[in-house]
Amino acid sequence: MTEFRAIRIDKGDHGHHADYVVMRARDLMAGDVDIDVAFSAINYKDGLAVTGKGAVVRRFPMIPGVDLAGRVTRSAHPDFAPGDIVVGAGCGLGEAHYGGFAQKARLSGDWLVKLPPLLTMAQAMAVGTAGLTAMFCVMALERHGARPEDGLAAVTGAAGGVGSFAVALLAKAGWRVAAVTGRAAEADYLKRLGASEIIGREEFAAPGKPLQKQHFAVGVDTVGGLALANLLAQTRFDGAIAACGNAGGMELPANLAPFILRGVALLGVESVRPRIALRRAAWRRIAQTLDPVAIDAMSEIIPFDAALERARSVVDGKIRGRIVIDMGLNLPPGDAE
Ligand code: NDP
Secondary structure, eight states: OOEEEEEEEEEETTEEEEEEEEEEGGGSOOOSEEEEEEEEEEOHHHHHHHHTOSSOOOSSSBOOOSEEEEEEEEEOSTTOOTTOEEEEEOTTBTTTBOOSSBSEEEEOGGGEEEOOTTOOHHHHHHHHHHHHHHHHHHHHHHHHTOOGGGOEEEEESTTSHHHHHHHHHHHHTTOEEEEEESOGGGHHHHHHHTOSEEEEGGGGTSOOOSSOOOOEEEEEESSOHHHHHHHHHTEEEEEEEEEOOOTTOSOOOOOSHHHHHHOOEEEEOOOOSOOHHHHHHHHHHHHHHSOHHHHHHTEEEEEGGGHHHHHHHGGGTOOOSEEEEEOSOOOOOOOOO
16 A cells, blocks of 8 residues: 555644645655554544644644554564554654554554554554553552552543543542543443542532542542642542643642642653553553453444544543544454464
8 A cells, every 4th residue: 555544734824724635655754663554543632633722733744643553564673573463652643753543654663562462453542542541640649659448539531531541440440439520421431430429520610728628539630720729629638649631721720738738649640751661561451450341332433534523523522431543444353462
């Protein structure tokens, strides 16, 4: 296949523009591994990239898509050979390097892992950056020393991609989980993932006192802004919040009181840098912990033709769980190893 389809973002005299294009292999950026991309997924960041609502893209033109899974067709990297089924997530894909919204990718093998056993490519994309980030949050809380017997765990933006995985992973690790959501209609979905209670987003939306009633031992925050400030104010002595997202704002209108009067810890989590050992550990744990049926329940598979419109709508916060893109290559779905 010398020609392939992609979504490309251009920025020029006519402003920011994203559309489907046909490209050639020689148009790809440099890298030591070539991949036929079978599946990708839509992340919040991809929504920001295609709409131009956030400063995500660091060079133009750009192929968005921070996640991809596919089959290696050429490799000069010692860890991979043609035929390997691989997964890439984060590492600058869709931001600084052409990403997964294309039927072909050329990238550094240092950013790839082999498809984790037990998962299909579509399931690995249902996990993708969202699931990895949720797993990194849980691991950060564990490194802090938090244990399920400490009390209740909160997850904000619970019905979103990162939030859904955070609910499921915390519940599987033995935590009682309070899911904070703006969508009461998703209560049953969140309970099926393992939430033991549902809290309305509005309870976290208004400015509150610096120290409030202590509800939560830990939390995973995907929203930022006032939601994070209120979460910190409701965290118990020596508790910890893993903050990874800004779906509700980049500001942190918080007070020092939770930190210096209750010893609350704010743990920052980012999933972009390669740190391959941490990634492999996170993928292993996700594959061992989460039932593939549960992963399927969190995701919807759409054709590549629908991807641009759905990516545009992700920034409205209306998407439940994960959207996986079938790139239309019809590679065998199986697990690789
Ligand atoms: P999604 O769009 O899937 O989910 C975001 C969720 O946040 C929504 O479903 C909604 O949940 C809630 N939400 C949306 N808008 C608002 C608002 N204005 N106020 C309060 N809540 C809101 O996104 P992802 O799960 O993919 O990503 C979540 C966040 O995490 C994003 O900010 C993303 O950029 C960030 N992220 C960060 C990473 C990192 O490396 N640090 C990696 C991956 C993601 P509900 O309907 O349940 O209320």
